[in-house]
Amino acid sequence: MKKKITLKQIARELEVSISTVSKALKNSREISKDTTEKIQAFAKLYHYKPNNIALSLKSRRTKNIGVIIPDIVHHFFTTVFRGIEQFADTKGYNVIACVSDESFEKEVINMELLANGSIDGFIMALSAETQLKNDFHHLKETIDQGMPLVLFDRVTDEVICDKVVINDFEAAYMAVKKLIDDGRKRIALVTTESYLNVSEKRAQGYYQALKDHNLELDKSLILRLPYQFEDEIMSETFFATTNLDAVLCVNEIFAVRSMRIAQRNGLRIPEDVAFIGFTDGILSKLATPALTSVAQHGERMGEIAARMLIEKIERDDEKELEEETFRTEVIEATLIERESTIN
């Protein structure tokens, strides 16, 4: 087992100084051709590669970015993550992934841990608990220390930083409008408890679309499920007792589960009830019937977030005292029509 070799060891072996080795390996013209060749040959032989940690300590750049997401076994976050990773990779950055598990405390701990030099910037989506508590001191402190931060999807107005979101309001509006245009009158909404920012925006879009088309807002058409629901009793009762002809769900899991229950109750999709979900992951594509779904373009979202972050990181290098400017990029959601609505 040959441990990684260092400049110092090469220098000792070849009886030259460390700086000579360092320069030779960078093809500095200061060093004679002879020594350069000798050193490079030796270095190659021993697979010399500079130690990232030492480089980071010196340059104050880790080439790592921290990504904190609420959940990894979740199609949307996973696609965003892939977008981030792919873009980061092209720029020579690595991604440190932390899962907050929807917990405020884990989010805080992870952030503080990483903020102490491990990374050059953060990309994150707020945990459910953080949104519920409305406590963002950890984000503010991080920003305050000069650490770039990009929020995506689960964002908040309380924190001033770069953001990437989709137009949730408009997307929901568009989905409901489609249902109305198809002749649906009793359109239900299946959503989460209300503190989740994105769900709330989608609900607003739903309300507005109804209003604009002179449909009354009927509270009995709204089903609010706990975020991580396993239990299907609430849904079963809802579908058994509610008179409806269309359903908008704020994610694809709710949608597919709801479709199953509706089908079990003898409803035909889309003839009796139309369904539209959010997320457009593999579930939407492979459900029976295939689910019409609002595509959130997670991968692009991740890519844009990573681009924004890396730009900021690398710009910070150049002009130290520039006026900070923050942007919010809005990605247009698109409705992917499949079998669960009438085309």
Place this chain on the structure above:
Amino acid sequence: MKKKITLKQIARELEVSISTVSKALKNSREISKDTTEKIQAFAKLYHYKPNNIALSLKSRRTKNIGVIIPDIVHHFFTTVFRGIEQFADTKGYNVIACVSDESFEKEVINMELLANGSIDGFIMALSAETQLKNDFHHLKETIDQGMPLVLFDRVTDEVICDKVVINDFEAAYMAVKKLIDDGRKRIALVTTESYLNVSEKRAQGYYQALKDHNLELDKSLILRLPYQFEDEIMSETFFATTNLDAVLCVNEIFAVRSMRIAQRNGLRIPEDVAFIGFTDGILSKLATPALTSVAQHGERMGEIAARMLIEKIERDDEKELEEETFRTEVIEATLIERESTIN
């Protein structure tokens, strides 16, 4: 904006030496109560936290582990990743995630990048291309440099290191046996091209089960799909022209897609055809009918891999020259029965 503060700055402000500050913050009894308190108060005020990079340089420990997986938007790998992340978190380790995207080159590059000091050890599943090329020099070199490595799921006998796998052969055998016990006679296998180690083991289990139950191996019952197949023509033809009464699929996507096609062809599930898949992710649970599936227990796999790795990392600290021993942990797959087979 207050940049992170360092020991040196605290020392200067308080007009003491750096070492005094360092000791005071560690509650060393060498330092007087007065100075200790003064320093700690100041440090707290400025949110002092030691710089991870500097600590790493000194300790030669990064408290990071590198995870290289072929694909992140993939239920099984995602669950393994979660298992790794969760366990790592409890031990104070962070996870750097790289996606090889099934590419040999990306795998090599990522590995070399991380191996230069960024992490303390690797957990990985081989990319498809790596298995196809059968080239493992990058793994061997990494191990040779004293970097601990744990392979999971997509492993190879060519590399000697810790491994975590499921009993693919037995799991497939068990699944086929169940189908046979249910009275199925013409059991098809939907698998990937053969270079994928795990698919091949599953195929072997399928062969053996047939053989042990005196069923002839009929090549026309085997459908080999390209790994990332989007196109459904091959499957359509297969289901349209093949006489079968059961199907074993090596992953849940193949299974759900196949079920859809079979249903479109007028086959009833499970009456006419029974289906069993591998993976047991959300697709299996929410498919119509719900899919009987071999659970691979990805999360546990990740946890065990992380435990093995961290043990090795931390043992390396202690006894430097101990005889290396490597283990292969086998996780028992379990068959989760649902509606796509007869109970």
Place this chain on the structure above:
DNA sequence: TTGTAGGCGTTATCAC
């Protein structure tokens, strides 16, 4: 052309 010295932030050893 080569080498020395200082510094990145920290800890540990040893001297005062």
Place this chain on the structure above:
DNA sequence: GTGATAACGCCTACAA
């Protein structure tokens, strides 16, 4: 009790 010094691995301005 407190501080100076060396070291982790690397880079670079400045000497020689």
